[in-house]
Amino acid sequence: DVVMTQSPLSLPVTPGEPASISCRSSRSLLYSNGNNLLDWYLQKPGQSPQLLIYLGSNRASGVPDRFSGSGSGTDFTLTISRVEAEDVGVYYCMQGLQTPYTFGQGTKLEIK
């Protein structure tokens, strides 16, 4: 199975400040078509996960442009340019390369 490792696991952030989350995979997620098969999801408290970023760097519909995804191969980063109170929750990366599709452990973002 592809192992996904996130860091940090806890991320206290002051509103208006930037934040970044790292995700590493145990094998390259760079596919033959040039896409990186890595998604980011946010699970707000008491809610279902929601798609933020797909194929490594593409924002999903309705996602604010303060969210961006970068990276390639085995190393990826989710960046929030200016954190807002509504961004609290647990962020997960997920590999879409092969089954079983696997998620990182989650990074809990909280407001200072």
Add this chain to the structure above:
Amino acid sequence: QVQLVQSGAEVKKPGASVRVSCKASGFTFTAYYIHWVRQAPGQGLEWVGWINLSSGGTKYAQNFQGRVTMTRDTSITTAYMELTRLISDDTAVYYCARDETAAPGLSFEYWGQGTLVTVSS
């Protein structure tokens, strides 16, 4: 609008079975796949498997092989996940999520609200 509405919470005894439903609306049912993902209390996300809503073909995670069955009823646009021989570690919220391809590069753009399954004697 796309909606995935799941059945209500269940409490089961060890060794029993549970079936969770996922009622779909707002899209062409047979053009997609439904995946099931579970989340144990306070834990992360674990992929269970998928079903092709057109053909009924399935693929399950190895961890659940032999215990999980995914089906669908196209007449009522509903997908189901049945898990048998329940143990306490199966206590979790089970989510259904929609995907276009079940191929490399898939994404889960729409999710159900989740169904809590509690396994307790």
